[in-house]
Amino acid sequence: MAHPVDVHVGKRIRHRRWLVGMTQQQLAERVGIKFQQIQKYETGANRVSASRLWDIAEALDVPVSFFFEGIENENAAEEGAAESVPADIMGDKEALDLVRSYYAIPENQRRRLFELARVLSDVA
Known part of the structure; x- marks a missing residue:
């Protein structure tokens, strides 16, 4: 093992x-x-x-x-x-693909996406 x-x-x-x-x-x-x-x-x-x-x-x-x-x-x-x-x-390929895609977004749009995700996670 x-x-x-x-x-x-x-x-x-x-x-x-x-x-x-x-x-x-x-x-x-x-x-x-x-x-x-x-x-x-x-x-x-x-x-x-x-x-x-x-x-x-x-x-x-x-x-x-x-x-x-x-x-x-x-x-x-x-x-x-x-x-x-x-x-x-x-270790999850989908999570890594998501992170890679996230960092491919221009910084100003990335910040707005991050804020949206934060708001949505607070609602859930």
Whole structure:
């Protein structure tokens, strides 16, 4: 069974890769490994070594600490903490597509859309 930290790191790799619009093959080529290995990292089936995580962080243009962000919240959610947003919201492809589309909107329109979403969520 995969360790929860390995699963979390894998989800964060997938999350960042999706956000930058990179395929597993493209990431694998930048890191110098086969895309199947990226698949195993993203599912938590294989652990990512420190040096490989460093290479992945450079390829995805994030600090290594990015891959550990939110791990405390995920652990709290697993221990029964009530949350209105699923712990793995950024692991959801639809959510990532929504975020990517949101940032493609011009800033002034994006602010208005954000305010609309805030009002609608208060009504719900």
